[in-house]
Amino acid sequence: xxxxxxILTFTLHLLGRFMIFFAILLLIGFALxxxxxxxxxxxVEKFSTHQGETxxxxxxxxxxxEIAELSKTAALIAAEKITPANGVQSISDKGQLGGLLDIxxxxxxxxxxxxxxxxxxxxxxxxxxxxxxxxxxxxxxxxPVYQGNTVRYVLCKLHTxxxxxxxxxxxxxxxxxxxxxxxxxxTRTQQVVVPFExxxxxxxxxxxxxxxxxxxxxxxxxxxxxxxxxxxPKINADYVLYAxxxxxxxxxxxxxxxxxxxxxxxxxxxxxxxxxxxLLVVLFCVFILYAFTNQVAAEESTAxxxxxxxxxxxxxxxxxxxxxxxHEIRTPLNAILGMNEMIMREASGKLKKYAFNVKSAxxxxxxxxxxxxxxSKIESGKMEIVPVSYSLSSVLNDVYNMVxxxxxxxxxxxxxxxxxxxxxxxIGDEVRLRQVVVNILNNAVKYTPNGSVTFTVKSQGTAxxxxxxxxxxxxxxxxxxxxxxxxxxxxxxxxxxxxKNRNIEGTGLGLAITxxxxxxxxxxxxxxxxxxxxxxxxIRIPQQVExxxxxxxxxxxxxxxxxxxxxxxxxxTAPQSHILVVDDNDMNLTVVESLLEKTRVHIHTATSGxxxxxxxxxxxYDIVFLDHMMPEMDGIETLQRAKTMTDSPCQHTPFIALxxxxxxxxxxxxxxxxxxxxxxxxxxxxxxxxxxxxYLPPEKIxxxxxxxxxxxxxxxxxTAMQYCGNDEEMxxxxxSMFVTRREAVTKxxxxxxxxxxxxxxxxxxxxxxxxxxxxxxVKLSEAxxxxxxxxxxxxxxxxxxxxxxxxxxxxxxxxxxxxxxxLADEAKVRFSIQS
Ligand code: ADP
Numbered sequence: 001x002x003x004x005x006x007i008l009t010f011t012l013h014l015l016g017r018f019m020i021f022f023a024i025l026l027l028i029g030f031a032l033x034x035x036x037x038x039x040x041x042x043x044v045e046k047f048s049t050h051q052g053e054t055x056x057x058x059x060x061x062x063x064x065x066e067i068a069e070l071s072k073t074a075a076l077i078a079a080e081k082i083t084p085a086n087g088v089q090s091i092s093d094k095g096q097l098g099g100l101l102d103i104x105x106x107x108x109x110x111x112x113x114x115x116x117x118x119x120x121x122x123x124x125x126x127x128x129x130x131x132x133x134x135x136x137x138x139x140x141x142x143x144p145v146y147q148g149n150t151v152r153y154v155l156c157k158l159h160t161x162x163x164x165x166x167x168x169x170x171x172x173x174x175x176x177x178x179x180x181x182x183x184x185x186x187t188r189t190q191q192v193v194v195p196f197e198x199x200x201x202x203x204x205x206x207x208x209x210x211x212x213x214x215x216x217x218x219x220x221x222x223x224x225x226x227x228x229x230x231x232x233p234k235i236n237a238d239y240v241l242y243a244x245x246x247x248x249x250x251x252x253x254x255x256x257x258x259x260x261x262x263x264x265x266x267x268x269x270x271x272x273x274x275x276x277x278x279l280l281v282v283l284f285c286v287f288i289l290y291a292f293t294n295q296v297a298a299e300e301s302t303a304x305x306x307x308x309x310x311x312x313x314x315x316x317x318x319x320x321x322x323x324x325x326x327h328e329i330r331t332p333l334n335a336i337l338g339m340n341e342m343i344m345r346e347a348s349g350k351l352k353k354y355a356f357n358v359k360s361a362x363x364x365x366x367x368x369x370x371x372x373x374x375x376s377k378i379e380s381g382k383m384e385i386v387p388v389s390y391s392l393s394s395v396l397n398d399v400y401n402m403v404x405x406x407x408x409x410x411x412x413x414x415x416x417x418x419x420x421x422x423x424x425x426x427i428g429d430e431v432r433l434r435q436v437v438v439n440i441l442n443n444a445v446k447y448t449p450n451g452s453v454t455f456t457v458k459s460q461g462t463a464x465x466x467x468x469x470x471x472x473x474x475x476x477x478x479x480x481x482x483x484x485x486x487x488x489x490x491x492x493x494x495x496x497x498x499x500k501n502r503n504i505e506g507t508g509l510g511l512a513i514t515x516x517x518x519x520x521x522x523x524x525x526x527x528x529x530x531x532x533x534x535x536x537x538x539i540r541i542p543q544q545v546e547x548x549x550x551x552x553x554x555x556x557x558x559x560x561x562x563x564x565x566x567x568x569x570x571x572x573t574a575p576q577s578h579i580l581v582v583d584d585n586d587m588n589l590t591v592v593e594s595l596l597e598k599t600r601v602h603i604h605t606a607t608s609g610x611x612x613x614x615x616x617x618x619x620x621y622d623i624v625f626l627d628h629m630m631p632e633m634d635g636i637e638t639l640q641r642a643k644t645m646t647d648s649p650c651q652h653t654p655f656i657a658l659x660x661x662x663x664x665x666x667x668x669x670x671x672x673x674x675x676x677x678x679x680x681x682x683x684x685x686x687x688x689x690x691x692x693x694x695y696l697p698p699e700k701i702x703x704x705x706x707x708x709x710x711x712x713x714x715x716x717x718x719t720a721m722q723y724c725g726n727d728e729e730m731x732x733x734x735x736s737m738f739v740t741r742r743e744a745v746t747k748x749x750x751x752x753x754x755x756x757x758x759x760x761x762x763x764x765x766x767x768x769x770x771x772x773x774x775x776x777x778v779k780l781s782e783a784x785x786x787x788x789x790x791x792x793x794x795x796x797x798x799x800x801x802x803x804x805x806x807x808x809x810x811x812x813x814x815x816x817x818x819x820x821x822x823l824a825d826e827a828k829v830r831f832s833i834q835s
Contacts, residue, residue: 017291025284036276041231044262048229048242048255055182055253056227056244063141063249066157067129070143074155078146084109087155095138095163100145101154111158113140124154131249133186133193139164164194183212185243185252193251204239204256212254214241222252231259315380322376329369331585337362338591341685371509374435378516385520386668387544390430392422392470393551396457399434403441403455410445413452418554422459423468425547431667432517433541437472439514440537444476446506448534451477457554466545474537481529489527490515514539572693575600575718577700578620579692582612582638583627583658592625595685600718601692609633613641620649623695625679628659628670635659636673643674654695714823715830720776735775736833739824746817753813758806762791765816777823783816 070091077087077100084100088110091098099110103125105118113121117140120132124142131141138160145153181202184194192199192211199205204213214235221228222243229242240262243254340362343355377383400416407414444453453476460469481489490511518525523541579601581592589605596603604621606612609630616624624642628635639655642648654676659666670678679691693701702713715735724730745768752761769784787809794805827833 014291014295017295018288021284021287021291025280028280040263041233044231044240044259045229045242047262048231048240048257049225049227051255051257052227052229052242052244052253055242055255056246059184059246059251059253060248063131063246066141067131067143070141070155070157071129074143074145077153077155084145084153091155091157095160095166097158097160099156099158101142101156103152103154105154108153111156113137113156113158117156121154121156125151127151133184133189133191133251135189135191136161139193181256183254183256184246185215185254186250187245187252188250192254202256204236204241212241212256215254218243218254219252318376322373325369325373330366331588333362333366333369334588335585335591337366338588338595338685342594342597368507371507371513374513374517375509378513378520383517383520385429385432385517387427387429388668389425389427389546392424392426393554395430395434395437396551396554399437399441399455402438403445403453406442406445407453410448412445412448412450414445415452415454416457416555417454418457418551419459420550420552420554422457422470422551423545423548424551425545425549426468426470427544427546428541429521432521433470433543436514436517436521436523436539436541437474439510440472440474440539443510444474444478444535444537448476448478451534453477460540467542468545469540469542472539472541474539475534476536477534480531480533480535481527482531486527486529490525572689573598573600573702573713573716574622574692574696574700575602575702575716577622577696578602578604579623579625580604580606580612580615580619580621581625581658582606582609582630582635583625584608584630585627588627588658592688595688596692599689599692600716601696609635609638609641612638613645616642616648616650616653617645618649621653622697622700623692624650624653624655625658626655626675628657636670639674656691656695714777714779714819714826716776716778718776719773719778723774723776731775732831732833735827735831738771738775738777739827739833742820742824746820749813749817753810756806758791758794758809761809762788762795765791768816768820772820772823777819780816780819780823783812783819787812787816 073082073087073091076082077084082090088098088100092110097111099113100108101113101121102108105113105121107113114134114137117132117134120130120140120142124130124144127144129141129143131139133139138158140156140158142154142156144151145155181199182194183192183199185191186193200207206213206215209215214230214232217230217232217235218228218241221230222245227242227244229240231240238259240257240259241254242257243252245252337359340355340358344352344359347355374383396416396418400414404414441453441455453474456471456473456475458471458473460471515525518539518541521541523539525537525539527535527537529535579596581589581603582605583589583592584607589607593603593605604615604619606615609626610633612624612626615621626635626638630638633641635657642650642655645651655674657670657673657675657678659670659678659680667678676695677691679687702717717731720731720735721728724734745764749761749764749768752758752764765784765787769781769788772778772781772784790805790808790812794802794809797805
């Protein structure tokens with residue numbers, strides 16, 4: 001349909017052009033025709049002018065011959081060789097009549113001439129031959145007849161009008177063409193002297209003037225030229241008139257010729273015309289061809305443009321689609337990974353193993369999604385490099401943690417050498433820098449079955465403008481890259497050595513992204529590899545220096561960081577704190593709730609910005625986690641509104657953005673919008689706990705960051721408060737009593753135990769279980785409970801289990817007492833209770 005329409009438009013287009021060109025051609029044709037006619041007419045005139053000249057020449061000759069003949073006869077008469085009568089006789093023939101005149105002009109012999117012929121005779125008597133035309137009579141030629149030196153007679157010859165018109169007349173051309181007519185015009189009498197047959201009936205006879213049409217113009221032309229011709233279609237469209245005066249006479253020879261016959265003679269003009277038209281036709285064809293190909297090309301380029309636009313649109317749609325998937329895929333993945341985290345915490349044995357597999361598959365999926373998203377963002381030009389101030393050591397620390405863990409899992413050694421002189425405070429895109437480095441290191445681990453990965457960080461001299469070039473060298477002892485594969489290495493979706501790498505997960509996007517990002521950061525990447533031995537990837541990226549304080553001994557710092565990690569193994573608790581989590585997705589709320597469950601933080605939830613605003617208007621929260629993408633009112637707008645609520649109990653509460661959108665510069669964007677921090681979804685338990693710990697008021701955090709073996713919290717305040725009706729005084733009193741009695745209770749239990757009095761021991765340990773719980777000693781209470789149960793089993797259970805139960809009591813009694821001691825210590829520190 002579209003195609004048909006296009007063809008129709010195209011044809012109309014072509015037809016339109018054709019018509020325009022045709023019209024132009026017609027105009028040119030007309031102009032050319034008139035020009036051609038003009039020039040043809042000039043050519044015709046020129047050609048005819050020459051004919052006039054020839055005509056005059058011929059007539060002149062004829063007259064000369066006539067005079068010569070007459071003179072010859074005159075000479076014979078003068079010499080008396082013939083008689084005058086014979087002479088006259090000899091020159092007479094049909095309409096040509098001879099005669100001899102005396103000196104008075106009187107006829108002696110032959111023809112008698114009209115009276116006016118005497119004048120002519122008088123002139124001839126002076127010795128000059130003459131010729132003259134007499135209307136209604138004819139042409140008279142006279143020559144003198146001498147006697148000695150004197151003229152005695154005049155010999156004359158009359159060509160009557162009829163004889164002149166006679167084809168056999170000497171004054172008619174023997175070779176005259178049929179279409180040609182000749183007149184003689186006498187300038188003296190201003191008359192046509194020798195008209196041709198039917199002259200007055202001819203198409204150019206002007207009856208009014210008794211002369212040929214156009215004669216006046218012709219004579220006018222002859223005034224200034226020896227010979228002339230005219231062709232004026234206005235006067236006579238069919239005939240050309242040409243003339244030339246006959247020398248030594250008063251006559252003008254005038255010829256008429258049909259225009260067409262003249263033109264036929266001017267073949268070169270015809271040829272020119274033919275050529276011109278031929279050329280025009282060729283031009284026309286060329287034009288049509290040009291217009292056609294042009295049109296086709298235009299059509300094609302339109303089609304190409306449309307296809308390109310279509311492709312661009314499709315590509316844009318693809319990029320938009322992928323970008324939107326960021327939110328859509330990450331959200332459920334967040335839920336899956338979060339839930340899985342909970343399973344991992346609770347589960348044991350096989351279930352834990354399965355959950356771990358889910359985690360690793362989920363994380364792989366997440367990294368693939370991230371790669372695809374990053375790549376689509378780079379392709380659509382939406383990826384931006386956002387320079388921020390950052391600490392290189394913290395980036396390297398993250399890198400170390402990530403890579404070291406993975407390398408460790410594979411049994412690879414991971415070495416890291418960082419030049420201690422590199423400045424730590426730099427400005428650059430920390431996120432992308434980390435991504436690039438981690439990509440290369442992950443590949444090194446991925447493609448190294450055994451051996452080691454060595455990561456070296458150097459900086460290439462501080463240049464001007466406070467910039468330096470960071471150099472990251474990743475060496476592995478892996479499978480290496482074939483020389484011929486190196487070119488393909490950085491192409492998108494390109495994986496090498498497929499046979500060998502069959503079992504290694506990957507999309508072939510990692511290096512393509514790495515290269516693009518490196519280039520976007522004005523950096524470069526190079527690779528050096530020996531197949532089968534290993535590869536070395538070197539990345540160089542310029543960064544700005546913020547401060548010149550050197551990074552120092554990084555390895556030591558890594559160790560310190562690692563210790564800190566260990567320190568953090570156990571999560572803190574903050575039972576008195578309240579956190580509000582806002583997310584339109586219930587699942588996400590559940591995930592956060594579950595992840596923070598162990599911290600005993602009170603989690604409150606809201607599913608919209610509006611609900612959030614209602615809650616913070618009434619209650620105080622220590623932290624608000626606010627999802628970015630929510631229908632109606634998004635996180636940013638919610639925060640902005642919250643900031644305007646000056647009397648809200650959450651005026652000083654930190655707001656942390658929670659979003660699945662982890663694109664470049666997002667953190668900065670959230671900070672600029674007034675958020676205190678930013679947390680990317682899917683949230684992992686450790687990061688979330690870190691964040692909560694960072695923003696909770698320190699006084700609400702209990703036993704955070706202490707070694708679990710010695711200092712995990714023994715007294716759970718909320719439990720204690722529950723048992724003493726939320727009366728702080730009462731709680732302290734109970735606690736004090738409990739601590740004071742420790743020694744006595746310990747002694748009592750030990751006595752029971754040494755006496756193997758398990759029945760009493762069971763009773764006493766039962767009491768300890770209850771009192772411990774009432775002061776919040778949950779762990780001690782549980783330990784006591786276990787001992788009590790073993791005691792009961794010993795006393796009342798089957799005989800064969802007695803020994804086991806006793807052993808359990810003996811083995812775990814000490815632990816319970818240790819917990820009691822710790823509780824007392826804690827009471828001393830936390831509640832200033834002396835034992
Ligand atoms: P992938 O997702 O397949 O790892 P990359 O773009 O990161 O994609 O890498 C492209 C290909 O380059 C890999 O499939 C692998 O064949 C090769 N490659 C990358 N790094 C290394 C390395 N350190 N040693 C050997 N081969 C490598």
